[in-house]
Amino acid sequence: VFPKVRNICCIGAGYVGGPTCAVLAWKCPDIKVTICDLSQPRIDAWNSDTLPIFEPGLSEIVFEARGRNLFFTTDVDNAIAEADLIFVSVNTPTKTSGVGAGVAADLCYVEAATRRIAALSRKGAIIVEKSTVPCRTAESMRQILSATSPQEGAVFEILSNPEFLAEGTAVEDLLDPARILIGALDTPRGQLAQRRLVEVYANWVAPKNILTTSLWSSELSKLAANALLAQRVSSINAIAAICEATGSNVFEVSNACGLDPRIGSQFLKAGLGFGGSCFQKDIFNLIYLSTSLNLPEVAEYWAQVLKMNEWTKSRFTRGVVKKMFSTITRKTIVCAGYAFKKDTGDIREAPAINVARDLMEDGACLRIYDPKVTAESIHESLKGFTYIDWATASAAGPWDLPQAGTYTICPSLDAALVNASALLFVTDWSEFKGLDLEWWTATHAKMTKPAMVFDGRDILNTAECAHLRKIGFGVEKTGVGH
Ligand code: NAD
Ligand code: UGA
Numbered sequence: 261v262f263p264k265v266r267n268i269c270c271i272g273a274g275y276v277g278g279p280t281c282a283v284l285a286w287k288c289p290d291i292k293v294t295i296c297d298l299s300q301p302r303i304d305a306w307n308s309d310t311l312p313i314f315e316p317g318l319s320e321i322v323f324e325a326r327g328r329n330l331f332f333t334t335d336v337d338n339a340i341a342e343a344d345l346i347f348v349s350v351n352t353p354t355k356t357s358g359v360g361a362g363v364a365a366d367l368c369y370v371e372a373a374t375r376r377i378a379a380l381s382r383k384g385a386i387i388v389e390k391s392t393v394p395c396r397t398a399e400s401m402r403q404i405l406s407a408t409s410p411q412e413g414a415v416f417e418i419l420s421n422p423e424f425l426a427e428g429t430a431v432e433d434l435l436d437p438a439r440i441l442i443g444a445l446d447t448p449r450g451q452l453a454q455r456r457l458v459e460v461y462a463n464w465v466a467p468k469n470i471l472t473t474s475l476w477s478s479e480l481s482k483l484a485a486n487a488l489l490a491q492r493v494s495s496i497n498a499i500a501a502i503c504e505a506t507g508s509n510v511f512e513v514s515n516a517c518g519l520d521p522r523i524g525s526q527f528l529k530a531g532l533g534f535g536g537s538c539f540q541k542d543i544f545n546l547i548y549l550s551t552s553l554n555l556p557e558v559a560e561y562w563a564q565v566l567k568m569n570e571w572t573k574s575r576f577t578r579g580v581v582k583k584m585f586s587t588i589t590r591k592t593i594v595c596a597g598y599a600f601k602k603d604t605g606d607i608r609e610a611p612a613i614n615v616a617r618d619l620m621e622d623g624a625c626l627r628i629y630d631p632k633v634t635a636e637s638i639h640e641s642l643k644g645f646t647y648i649d650w651a652t653a654s655a656a657g658p659w660d661l662p663q664a665g666t667y668t669i670c671p672s673l674d675a676a677l678v679n680a681s682a683l684l685f686v687t688d689w690s691e692f693k694g695l696d697l698e699w700w701t702a703t704h705a706k707m708t709k710p711a712m713v714f715d716g717r718d719i720l721n722t723a724e725c726a727h728l729r730k731i732g733f734g735v736e737k738t739g740v741g742h
Pocket of ligand 2: 392424428486489529531535537539600
């Protein structure tokens with residue numbers, strides 16, 4: 261029924277569809293891979309020298325495979341019609357209105373894509389859920405496909421193949437995945453379709469790392485994995501608050517705990533809280549699922565992970581205001597980093613947005629520097645606040661800006677720090693790490709005194725904190741009491 265896969269279509273050219281299928285094309289030169297999207301600017305960017313997303317190592321892969329067996333197009337219909345395997349990699353954001361607003365996943369993009377597949381796909385095409393979806397979405401897709409396909413007695417095989425890549429390390433994660441998960445129905449057709457997708461991944465992934473499960477386990481595993489990761493971050497952030505109050509150091513505590521192999525050392529870094537497009541959305545998804553299954557205690561348990569994250573973000577800002585003599589009105593504060601983590605230009609749910617908004621509401625004149633985030637996305641995230649361009653802001657002396665609660669985008673960290681009262685590390689960019697003593701001394705000299713450093717991303721080690729204090733800085737590091 262299902263021929264060997266020779267032609268793949270990926271619907272959705274975003275952070276997942278783009279890198280995932282670019283790597284697939286690169287590793288499987290015999291398979292034609294077409295990544296399609298409704299957004300013309302996005303596809304144009306994929307076809308240009310400047311890709312629409314920044315991921316270390318991605319452009320080299322795209323440039324090598326593009327035009328050979330990798331294609332980007334807005335001709336979604338044709339891409340679907342040609343394919344024998346179709347990845348659905350569209351966005352599944354949290355609903356903003358209607359039933360389940362604020363918690364349930366908005367499946368309108370999945371449904372729209374499914375309807376196009378029903379209308380146009382060739383007989384025997386395998387459909388693969390790549391998007392993160394609520395449990396049993398494959399069943400809804402199957403019903404839509406069967407009910408709307410023009411093919412007589414059409415039966416569609418749907419697989420679940422959730423993506424576990426993290427932004428900033430997408431290419432390494434894709435080239436050497438901890439596991440590939442493929443869920444299928446336990447029917448002969450389901451198993452055969454599953455085998456076809458296993459064969460594709462087997463081109464570069466070791467068989468022991470390709471896991472096959474039932475469809476529903478696979479869908480739920482994706483939500484569970486993200487919930488468990490986020491839960492670890494909230495747990496360590498809860499411990500961080502205790503550390504600050506007791507004069508202990510959360511990085512020593514997490515190291516001590518993480519060395520126990522039953523706990524493990526990863527994902528125990530305390531800081532500003534988690535951001536990114538998925539953790540919050542997927543936990544909301546789990547909360548909605550639990551509530552609809554009449555499991556209120558389970559829903560409440562996961563809700564607490566999100567509550568702790570919100571509290572962590574606002575606790576950081578409250579700490580800044582408190583240490584700056586309880587007023588930051590018209591004080592120049594530098595936000596070093598804006599992305600939700602290093603090595604990405606993505607700011608979806610970035611803690612920096614909360615910090616920036618809260619500080620501006622308190623009257624700060626904010627200077628933002630990030631090596632990858634575009635000015636356009638910063639503006640989009642700070643709608644309603646007053647923007648002052650760099651030429652105007654840098655010409656003004658300390659306290660000279662006419663208006664409190666404004667922001668400026670700066671060309672470099674060095675430039676941003678002139679006359680600033682505080683430096684906040686908000687993203688863990690490598691370029692902020694290991695700045696030498698000379699740099700710090702010169703920085704102290706050009707800042708307004710008392711100059712403060714707030715480290716929300718474990719940029720400074722203990723020795724550096726001590727050096728900075730010796731220079732004259734006030735230093736506060738999240739999770740470290742003193
Ligand atoms: P994204 O918003 O970056 O990309 C989705 C793309 O799909 C958009 O470009 C949009 O224009 C396109 N699209 C929507 N409907 C379409 C349609 N009917 N036809 C053609 N194109 C259509 O989203 P993303 O970050 O790539 O996430 C996609 C899915 O993958 C989500 O379910 C997300 O939860 C999941 N996921 C994301 C990550 C991540 O790191 N971002 C990791 C794992 C899983
Ligand atoms: C996360 C998961 O790690 C991926 O496996 C998953 O595929 C993806 O979500 C998804 O479904 O979208 P991502 O959000 O890209 O990936 O990045 P992470 O490295 O998980 O970081 C998320 C946030 O948690 C960042 O803001 C990061 O700074 C924060 N974090 C992470 C911590 O505060 N402490 C840690 O120890 C780890």
